[in-house]
Amino acid sequence: xxxxxxxxxxxxxxxxxxxxxxxxxxxxxxxxxxxxxxxxxxxxxxxxxxxxxxxxxxxxxxxxxxxxxxxxxxxxxxxxxxxxxxxxxxxxxxxxxxxxxxxxxxxxxxxxxxxxxxxxxxxxxxxxxxxxxxxxxxxxxxxxxxxxxxxxxxxxxxxxxxxxxxxxxxxxxxxxxxxxxxxxxxxxxxxxxxxxxxxxxxxxxxxxxxxxxxxxxxxxx
Amino acid sequence: xxxxxxxxxxxxxxxxxxxxxxxxxxxxxxxxxxxxxxxxxxxxxxxxxxxxxxxxxxxxxxxxxxxxxxxxxxxxxxxxxxxxxxxxxxxxxxxxxxxxxxxxxxxxxxxxxxxxxxxxxxxxxxxxxxxxxxxxxxxxxxxxxxxxxxxxxxxxxxxxxxxxxxxxxxxxxxxxxxxxxxxxxxxxxxxxxxxxxxxxxx
Numbered sequence: 001x002x003x004x005x006x007x008x009x010x011x012x013x014x015x016x017x018x019x020x021x022x023x024x025x026x027x028x029x030x031x032x033x034x035x036x037x038x039x040x041x042x043x044x045x046x047x048x049x050x051x052x053x054x055x056x057x058x059x060x061x062x063x064x065x066x067x068x069x070x071x072x073x074x075x076x077x078x079x080x081x082x083x084x085x086x087x088x089x090x091x092x093x094x095x096x097x098x099x100x101x102x103x104x105x106x107x108x109x110x111x112x113x114x115x116x117x118x119x120x121x122x123x124x125x126x127x128x129x130x131x132x133x134x135x136x137x138x139x140x141x142x143x144x145x146x147x148x149x150x151x152x153x154x155x156x157x158x159x160x161x162x163x164x165x166x167x168x169x170x171x172x173x174x175x176x177x178x179x180x181x182x183x184x185x186x187x188x189x190x191x192x193x194x195x196x197x198x199x200x201x202x203x204x205x206x207x208x209x210x211x212x213x214x215x216x217x218x219x220x221x
Numbered sequence: 222x223x224x225x226x227x228x229x230x231x232x233x234x235x236x237x238x239x240x241x242x243x244x245x246x247x248x249x250x251x252x253x254x255x256x257x258x259x260x261x262x263x264x265x266x267x268x269x270x271x272x273x274x275x276x277x278x279x280x281x282x283x284x285x286x287x288x289x290x291x292x293x294x295x296x297x298x299x300x301x302x303x304x305x306x307x308x309x310x311x312x313x314x315x316x317x318x319x320x321x322x323x324x325x326x327x328x329x330x331x332x333x334x335x336x337x338x339x340x341x342x343x344x345x346x347x348x349x350x351x352x353x354x355x356x357x358x359x360x361x362x363x364x365x366x367x368x369x370x371x372x373x374x375x376x377x378x379x380x381x382x383x384x385x386x387x388x389x390x391x392x393x394x395x396x397x398x399x400x401x402x403x404x405x406x407x408x409x410x411x412x413x414x415x416x417x418x419x420x421x422x423x
Contacts, residue, residue, distance in 0.1 A: 140404060145336045148401070148408040193419065197411040203334055 001116055002026045004045045006036035006062065007078070008054040016049075019105045025112070031055075033062030040066045040073070042180050047112050048075040050095070052086060060093045067094035070162060074115035078103065129161045130206040130220040132199075144203035152177055153198065156191050160208065160218040167215040185212040192216060230272045231298065232288045241350055241362050242267050242299045245324075249303065249366075252317045261310045261317075263371055267301040296327070296347050297365035304374045308333065308414045311368045315344055318366065324348040327363060333373075339396065340403025341377065343369040372406040 003025045007013040017027045028043070030036050034057040036050060048066075050059035063075060077090040077098040087098050096118075097111055127134045133142040134149075134157055141149050141157070149157065155177045160168060170185040178187065189212050196208055210216040231238060246267045253261040270278075275291045275298065284290045292298055305311045311333065319326060327349040336342045350362045369377070380399060389395065 138401075140401075145334070145407070146340075146400075146404050147411065148404040150408070150412075190419070193415050194412050197415040198408065201334070201407060201411045 001046045001112070002028070002044070003112065004036060004039055004043075004048045004073075005029045006031070006033060006049070006054065006059060007051045008032055009051075016105060016108070020109065020112075023109050033057030033059050036062045037065050040071055041069065041175065044179060045073050047115055048073055049108070049112075050075060050077055052077055052079045052090060060089055063090070063093040063095055074118070076108070076111055076115065127158055127161050129164055129218070130204060132161075132202075132204050132206050134158065134161065141198060141202055143199075143205070145201060147198050147202050149198065150194070152191055153195050156188075157195055160195075160216065164218045167210065167217045169215040170212040173216065188212060230275050230286070230288060230291045231269070234288060234292065235269065238269050238292075238299055238362065242269060242301070242364065245299070245321075245348075245350070245364055246301060248321055249301065249314070249318060252320070253303070253314045255313075261314050262303045262305045264304050265301065266304075267299070270295065270298045270300060292362065296363040299362065299364035301364060301366045302374075303366065303368040305368065305370055307417060308370055308410050309417075311344055311370060314368055315346065318346065318348075321348075323351050324364075325351055333369070336403065336407070339380065340400040341380065342373045342403065342407060343367050343377065370410050372410050376403050376406055 001024070003020060005013065005017060005020070005027055007016065007029070008031050013029050013031070017029045020027045028039055028045070030039055032054045033050070036048070036059070037057065039045075040048065040062075048063075050063060052059045059077060063077075066073075066075075075095045075097075077087070077095045078101055079086050079090065079098055080101045090098055096115055099108060099111065125135070125137050127136070131143045134140075134154065135142065136154060136158070139149050139151070139154055141147050156173060159173055159176045170188045173188050174183060174185065177191070192208055199206060199208070205221055206218060207221050208216055208218050229235060246265060250260070250265060253265075255261055270291075275295060276286050278295055279286050279290055282294070284294050303311075303314050305314060315329075318324075325348065326346055328345075328347040330345045333342045333344055344367070346366045346368070348364045348366065350364060376399075379402075383389070383395065383399065
């Protein structure tokens with residue numbers, strides 16, 4: 001389980017990271033909200049733990065921005081103040097849970113386990129659009145016919161369905177489907193071509209319009 | 222026509238069937254080429270439906286076992302199979318077969334764009350052969366042509382093996398996995414076709 005941990009107090013960051021690693025988590029620790037936002041964009045995590053008060057960018061702003069990208073990774077806030085407003089703001093920004101400092105690290109670990117259980121149950125397994133049904137568990141695309149999809153084709157189509165009717169740039173798709181990989185729009189264009197062939201093959205009433213320069217648009221015909 | 226029990230179900234018509242089958246196979250072999258003259262298919266197989274399976278199918282479908290019924294009701298006494306490398310080649314072969322002057326497409330079904338529920342994919346055509354057979358022994362004659370890719374052909378061969386097994390343990394699981402294989406193979410066929418197009422345009 002990969003955890004993104006944002007905390008500006010160095011001592012606390014080290015102790016908590018060490019503890020979580022000891023518990024078997026892969027921890028990526030950062031010092032502020034801006035760094036957390038960068039990491040969340042470039043890598044996929046199973047959970048996020050953010051301090052509220054941090055320099056450069058506070059945890060609540062970072063949380064809001066991360067949620068705006070469509071990222072639904074479960075998140076826990078650590079708040080020094082026990083004020084109600086702080087918790088409300090954190091939860092409204094998109095956090096799933098909070099702990100007030102000082103907190104028990106065992107409790108943090110237990111809350112992460114609970115979030116992870118819930119995430120597993122709620123992970124999207126089927127997405128549909130037009131006459132399309134995308135089964136993420138079976139890697140199967142269905143309209144009139146059924147056909148298998150490669151992992152990248154599946155992620156790509158999921159992104160396009162997620163923003164159907166809106167143009168998505170090749171850069172945005174690269175970031176979603178090839179996170180942290182050194183690749184270019186050619187890869188994106190190739191996988192769009194694969195997807196187009198497969199949409200046609202299952203007789204979808206959905207097409208992908210556009211190209212790498214103007215971006216791609218998924219729409220019903 | 223007299224009952225055909227112990228004798229060959231095709232009786233005296235067999236030589237005529239064989240002649241038509243060979244002519245069709247030769248014709249398709251000549252026609253199915255691209256502009257560069259390369260053949261569009263990987264292999265072409267043909268057969269006259271066996272006496273035994275013609276009788277079995279007639280009984281199963283509730284027809285009297287006669288030569289006439291074997292030729293007219295079954296419509297696959299002559300069978301040809303065209304197996305191609307790529308999906309587009311299958312459709313090109315279909316188009317070319319339709320240009321043969323002495324045949325008429327009696328029926329066709331595109332199980333590639335509309336796969337059977339078990340995952341089976343192929344293009345089926347039943348041709349009515351209009352050549353100088355009318356008024357002779359048993360005309361008009363029909364020929365069934367199945368066209369598909371190598372991947373679809375491999376799948377169909379495996380499914381055929383399963384069909385003749387009785388009382389299979391885990392039948393449901395095997396059928397389900399076979400269906401998944403059909404989807405995987407179709408995915409591969411489509412990806413290869415896409416890449417082929419890209420390579421062509423390089």
